[in-house]
Amino acid sequence: MAQFYKPQSRATKPQRLTEQQVVGLDHQGRGIIRTATGVRFVPGALPTERVTITVQGKHDAQLERVQTTSKQRVTPLCAFYEQCGGCDLQHLALSAQREHKQQVVAEILAKFGQVEAQQWLEPLAGDDWHYRRRARLAVHYDAKRQQFKMGFRAPKSKRITVIDACVVLAENLNRLIPPLQLLLPQLELVKQLGHVELIEFEHQVVVLLRLREWPNESDQKQLQQFAAHYEVAVWCDTEQQLAPLTASNPLSYRTVGASINCSPTNFMQAHRQLSEKMVEQALTWLDIQPNDKILELYAGSGNFSLPMALAGAQVTAIEGVASMVEQLKANAHNAQLSIAAFCTDLEQPWSRQAWSQEQFTKVLLDPARAGAPQAIKEVATRQPQKIVYVSCAPDTLARDAKVLKDNGYTLKQAQVVDMFPQTHHIEVITLFERE
């Protein structure tokens, strides 16, 4: 048999380093330490602290002990903080979390966009706990052991941290976790359950079950009893259909001056109070005048479109998901507003889009994490007076901001929207103006 050279295993004992100085926080909320062998990123460590770490991989390290504690360190509220990893900034005081988020955005804008905001507004904040109006819970059923797990996935892992409460989830949703943990393993559908979503709408709390097939009669009966008892609607999302299994009120959420009807799988801003406040800020910056023609990109079901039209603008709204475009049109119709809405993939050039031939005075865009690499070039060449850019990813915002800067725009104002307190996730709203 042929023999091949096999290098010796390089596995060594994990290296332990004591008295390490934390010099900053990175954009994922991890402490930064400069060791003799390079930079290490340490979840849970805070600037000014001296800590003991165990080195893992090339740049990561695990926090073992805090030797000198930061004044900004607070005791995490959540019992699952160590295992869950969802709210990874809970050990940092809230005011410091917000300061950190603003600093991260400013640094990334300067480094990757060569852009500086002329003015930062105070972060927009709402409830710091029990603020989330939507959560997706991972599930796993071990048929052999008849073991059911429901919770959140641990960081960088498929492991499920079983929880019986979540400190950032709206109380309306939080109370459903223990009874669902009891009910679901008793149902036949547990064997084909993909995940569970809990969503708080304006007049209805929804438990959405992701399934392969529609539930059998016995399961349906038990789910109906559950729904009646907890005053929720159970919806099922199979490959064939998305529909309520129990009685359900129409699903909607509030925006400034209007209700937005939507389906349980449509995008909805995460924070139950801050969505409207963020829309108000956008309206203030846009300063809508009677002749304004506004182009809105990544419009969803109309969260910004309806308030802009109510303020008197002529709105053209673009969204990539066809069902949301239809929803947006219906929402505009219900509010007796005239909004031109189109389904377009904004990753593609606009040359064939008839809507793009119009002259727009102002643009509002609210892309997903990937930002708007193609759309921003198209916007910049059209030279609207004002651009309001809402972002949940400072790195792609910085890349797109550079395109605007190169095309004569100045970043007049910026504001962190604390849409995800206790976590490192960042939302920011920005106003660019043509010089």
Ligand SMILES: C[S@@+](CC[C@H](N)C(=O)[O-])C[C@H]1O[C@@H](n2cnc3c(N)ncnc32)[C@H](O)[C@@H]1O
């Ligand atoms: C952050 S959400 C914002 C939605 C809306 N502005 C709101 O406040 O509810 C981003 C939206 O962009 C849409 N989207 C993502 N990629 C897209 C693309 N390539 N073309 C068009 N729309 C896209 C998503 O479907 C989603 O509705």
